[in-house]
Amino acid sequence: MTDSVAAACRAVLLADEPRAKVRLARAAARAWRRGALAYRFDAAMPDVPARPDRPELLPPNRMPKRGRGGSERGRAAMLHALAHVEYSAIDLAFDVAGRFGAEFPRRFVDDWLSVGADEAMHFAILDRRLRVLGGGYGTLPAHAGLWEAAAATAHDAAARLAVVPMVLEARGLDVTPATVARFEAAGDAPSARILHRIYTDEIRHVGFGAKWFGYLCANAGIRPAPHWQQLVRTHFRGQLKPPFNDSARTRAGLTRDFYEPLVAG
Structure with a gap:
């Protein structure tokens, strides 16, 4: 039986390792575009997506100040915060498609899976840039409230x-x-x-x-x-x-x- 689009979305949400999440997000978007996923909503989205061991997630009032990006350290902290936003945005895009897609025409899934692929690309290029600067995603704490x-x-x-x-x-x-x-x-x-x-x-x-x-x-x-x-x-x-x-x-x-x-x- 052909995998459903809901099952593909759920798999993205349950991937806890960043590279795996990016890979699954891109693969799901490609599979949907070529018609390899059935337009079925037979898999429930998790209440909370899986998360990697790092970064440490902190409440907003415990997040360290990043500065305004003037120093290299400040710029790296800002890029790390943005990478975390994009990482979370992958889950948000696939969740909205898998959770609500049955309420809309197919074009809704077209749009949000394309968004999910974009967010995966954004995260990947930010993570790559952080590695050039000597860090990488997970080396700093991140905001815990983005899924709220x-x-x-x-x-x-x-x-x-x-x-x-x-x-x-x-x-x-x-x-x-x-x-x-x-x-x-x-x-x-x-x-x-x-x-x-x-x-x-x-x-x-x-x-x-x-x-x-x-x-x-x-x-x-x-x-x-x-x-x-x-x-x-x-x-x-x-x-x-x-x-x-x-x-x-x-x-x-x-x-x-x-x-x-x-x-x-």
Whole structure:
């Protein structure tokens, strides 16, 4: 029997070793593209994905300060934090496809498995860059709370799309251009190019979130922006804070009428 897309997604989530997770993510995306995975959702997604022994995961208030990336050590710490975000994003992409794919057309799975392949590539190139700088993923502690948003929205596709791509990933659009500029100012052009490539891909990822959130709202006959605001108030534990990269957000379909009403005063 042909493996199902849900089983392939579950296998990615249960891979605890980073290279294995990257390999399985890329293989699942390729298999889906060539029609080798059945459009079946016969495997449950785990409540929590498997994690490697390293890095040590710490709560946000125990994370060491990274600085602003001026020193080589500070840049390496920032790249490590970003690598952890991308590692977690692999799981987020495959989880949303495997957990909610049955509620959407096949194009939903097309989009999110392509995102998962992108995130695997992002992690791999960041890890490779860290090794050039004398480290590698797992050599520093990392944030323990990145899966919290997925756990809080595991029951509701609209809530997941509202919070993960349309809040958390959209925040990356706001902060990455300044980070790229700091790396360039420090003379670290290779790292700056990697971050710019990731930034370009993330615009598309946020766009997938906005597109499929809009699909759900259209099917339910409700206005997207007010519904998004309600879901964010309910399921997102932080606050939306300016400055916003309005142009990148608009390119992704996340217009100001969504987020401006929620801006912290």
